[in-house]
Amino acid sequence: MPVLNVAVLATESLLRSLGKISDSRDVESYVYKEGEGPERRILSMIRPLKHPESLRPLLSTLNVADSGIIEVREINAAIGEAMVAYSSSKVANGHIIINPKDGDWIDPEKLSLIRDQAGLESWKIHDSLPDPHEIRSELLSRVRTDTADEEVLVSIDQHFVVKGIGLVGIGYVRSGIIRKHDSVEIYPGGHVGVVRSLQVMDDDVDFAIAGDRVGVALRGVQDNILDKGSQIVGVGSKLLTRMEKSKIEINISVFQKNVLKVGDVVHMSCDLQFIVGRVESVSGSSMVVVWDRPIDVRTSSEKPPLLVQLDAGPMRIIGAITDIHPV
The missing domain is CATH 2.40.30.10 (Translation factors)
Known part of the structure; x- marks a missing residue:
């Protein structure tokens, strides 16, 4: 079924205006269906729970998302980190919805600057809560109906x-x-x-x-x-490569002030995997990481793996991995 997976950081009330809840675990899933038979298109809106306290549900959601929605109740470090995570995950299209807490005000120009710095220039900022039909229609227009000739x-x-x-x-x-x-x-x-x-x-x-x-x-x-x-x-696929130690190239995230050093513990998020490793060597944006167990990962993908450091403070996204190979 043609479907668009949308990573959503928003209140429950906003999501309920867009779709019907279908599942709840470390994420909540909301679904909206339009059309019947071969013309049916589906929006699957995935809301990670416990963010910013827990980063993994957001990263797992971004592993599979092609579009996004961020509801901004206030401008803080968590919003900046989330925008960087979306950008690093190549979620190029989405909506930023300004909905301040009661009595508060959010400067759209300041938010626009943060959006652009984070790499989400193509995302639309809504100064107030938009009509749910407007959001759904735009998202439905992005549902892919073609099936690429790729390995499963x-x-x-x-x-x-x-x-x-x-x-x-x-x-x-x-x-x-x-x-x-x-x-x-x-x-x-x-x-x-x-x-x-x-x-x-x-x-x-x-x-x-x-x-x-x-x-x-x-x-x-x-x-x-x-x-x-x-x-x-x-059977017989060469899509995955087994690694115990990897040389990786990183596109360091904007706002990231921490510099990784030998011995640091890091995590890699890719294809719903959350893999722990330790930095063995570093040279600029290139490093060697030893994983805590043998891993099986793609060396090429439109959606890059993310490298994160959970104890790095308010900006835990180190960056997108642009190249990974066994050593």
């Missing part, structure tokens, strides 16, 4: 065992198309299984395309092979 990758963030069916993984199709009865490999581990069935939006389907949130029932595998961050690819 499904990133998993939930899993469970269903009696009579077996192991089920829930996640997002990151690229390509996954089909019922496909033979697949699951990483880490390289386990080979077969797609028993697929569900999208609670409907049984024969295939799921990039952007879909999909339930994948697997057969021919043990019940304990999936974890949060597991990756599903086609």
Whole structure:
């Protein structure tokens, strides 16, 4: 089903005006559907919870988002960090909605300056709460109806065992198309299984395309092979590269004053994975990181991995990883 995933930092009331809640975990999902049959288009609006206290839900949301909404109740460090995170994740289109707390005022020109410095120049600023129909219409116009000819990758963030069916993984199709009865490999581990069935939006389907949130029932595998961050690819795929140590190039984030040094603990967020590592060497924007376990990641993607440092203060986004290879 053609769908646009939208990363939303906003109040619950704003989201309820745009869609119907469908799921709640470390993020809340709101869905709006328009049209029927092959003409149907879907907005999946994903709201990370506990931000700014917890950074990981926001990063996981940005891993899969192609557009964004930020509601600004006040200008503070958390808003600046969020804008940098969206920009670093290549979320090039979105809406910034000014909705100050009672009695407060937000200067649109100051907010515009922060937006531009963060790299979100193409985002539209609304001086007040817009008509929900206006926002939905603009977002619906960005729903992709084409399916790129890419290798399949499904990133998993939930899993469970269903009696009579077996192991089920829930996640997002990151690229390509996954089909019922496909033979697949699951990483880490390289386990080979077969797609028993697929569900999208609670409907049984024969295939799921990039952007879909999909339930994948697997057969021919043990019940304990999936974890949060597991990756599903086609059998024989070379899409993922295994690394224990990586050389990476970083596009350092604007507003980032911290300089990484040898021994620092960092995390990499990519394809619903949140991987911990330690800096082994640094030379400008290039560094070598040793991961706490072997990892399986893409070395090329339109949406770059993000490197973060959780104890770096108000700006935890170190930057976007522009190149990563094993060493």
